[in-house]
Amino acid sequence: MMKKLINHPENVVQEMIEGMVHAHPQRLKRVPGTNVLVRRDAPVRGKVALISGGGSGHEPSHAGYVGAGMLDGAVLGEVFTSPTPDQILEGIHAVNSGKGVLLIIKNYTGDIMNFEMAAELAEAEGIEVKKIVVNDDVAVEDSTYTTGRRGIAGTVFVHKIAGALAEKGASLEEVHRVAEKVVKQVRSMGMAMTPCTVPAAGRPSFEIGEHEMEIGIGIHGEPGTERSRLASADDIASKLVAHVLDDLKPAPGDKAAVMINGLGATPLMELYIIHKKVSEILAEKNIQVIDTFVGEYMTSLEMAGCSVTLLKLDDELTELLNAPADTIAWKK
């Protein structure tokens, strides 16, 4: 049985968008007739514009990060469904002020295809566009909807850091360069204890036993690396961090930012318990944690579970991570 606060399963994204615009008129405006939400002051003159987007169901990603110092616009697809190229093109039109547009794309086949097509259409109109593909999930190569690694919570660090540089007036080339640097230095891995239900489907995205968890799961419930008996928070944290560290290979003394991300139904209490162990492991490895983010940043509807993200920081990234941001879900 699907228990949700909705009206009609087919209208959830439309009604969510209306609710967002009602709630945040000082921050967001909707491009009329589209599922595109942009900064109230878009297009911002003299600034490279950043757009992200993808399927809905990952709130606050991405509309929650639209605002000064982060994204200029978010293009919202149906739940777990890529937005169409024409919608993305509408977004590009709405934010472009002539200094170029960066598309931040999570690595899913549908997203890549549609954002690329929109980029080509925009370029044909003479708009300068660059793309950055985020693939921070170390769990698996290739998955249900993806060739290569998936883009998950680490994407939010790309929004923050590239957005901060754009806000300073940097060129599209520079903003793209720093976004690439973030992608190279960010890794994540997640786990889930329960599935979620796409409203229009009406039934859970996967089945999982009463005592089971899945490690390495994707944010749409795509299979992970391992299904096993639900372990302790410490064991889960250790496993997630081990995979991330194995891949990122930070050196002792390196600086980093940490994100403990809830997938939707996991209480903050549990995320902080996970973080306790994560921070102990990083201290043992002599990784210097500069900033920590615990909460819901990239969700999967009402899935219970979490992901751990590590971003290796240098001076440039540290400064940009600390720069001002004024969005619904990230204020600095």
Add this chain to the structure above:
Amino acid sequence: MMKKLINHPENVVQEMIEGMVHAHPQRLKRVPGTNVLVRRDAPVRGKVALISGGGSGHEPSHAGYVGAGMLDGAVLGEVFTSPTPDQILEGIHAVNSGKGVLLIIKNYTGDIMNFEMAAELAEAEGIEVKKIVVNDDVAVEDSTYTTGRRGIAGTVFVHKIAGALAEKGASLEEVHRVAEKVVKQVRSMGMAMTPCTVPAAGRPSFEIGEHEMEIGIGIHGEPGTERSRLASADDIASKLVAHVLDDLKPAPGDKAAVMINGLGATPLMELYIIHKKVSEILAEKNIQVIDTFVGEYMTSLEMAGCSVTLLKLDDELTELLNAPADTIAWKK
């Protein structure tokens, strides 16, 4: 079956506190040997200090609101269990700078008793203390743990507004006066679709049918006004707002702030769908909504459901609501 990211059920609050302090060392410090979290710079000279607290399981309440412009300290009880008077007294000691301490108490019998006892102990030591009891829940008079109305999400507005006035250097009497004004002008009502599980209990706090919801439920799963078949988001929003408006009786043209609060497992998408209807109803009634807050402010572990809070604003409250705040869960 209880599916949680924990280690030992008895240690959840201790490990959460450690995780919080690890994550936010720039904002929070723990009073050694206690379950009290205070501002990094506590005690703040020349400032009235604000303390809140109560049982854990409502995160980000209340430690998430500790910081400049809101609370000076939070006293954390075990899950859904009042903190003891000696812990509250430790909190008072840690934040008191000689200008007096305001205790913000949600109306539950255990909380009232223990905060009052702590206040008496502090006064016996010569510390000036005032108390404010929040009872914003219009659902029921008297309930499982309460005489009179319960204190729920509206409490966060008391933290924000009284905290802002204290930060400006106002006297204890003034800060208490404005807190009282907020309590008089704030009303809430909630509903739930699923129960939650206190870790040490290991089983759900109540039973509810697969197609049922409970309107007017408390943040510990205390009974509400009505159990019925799960209705549409619009019907639920209408019912919650109707109860709140009946009690608060705002006049057409009145200004207000709105909070759509998730109880733990409800996706932001659904909260925005609820908000869409709430904002339509308020527009019809000609209530001028000055600010809207949609997210998790006062949770009940992993309960699925929401509450709607309305705060009637005058110029003083509007100014204080908009004043700067720098806490983990509320930044302005």
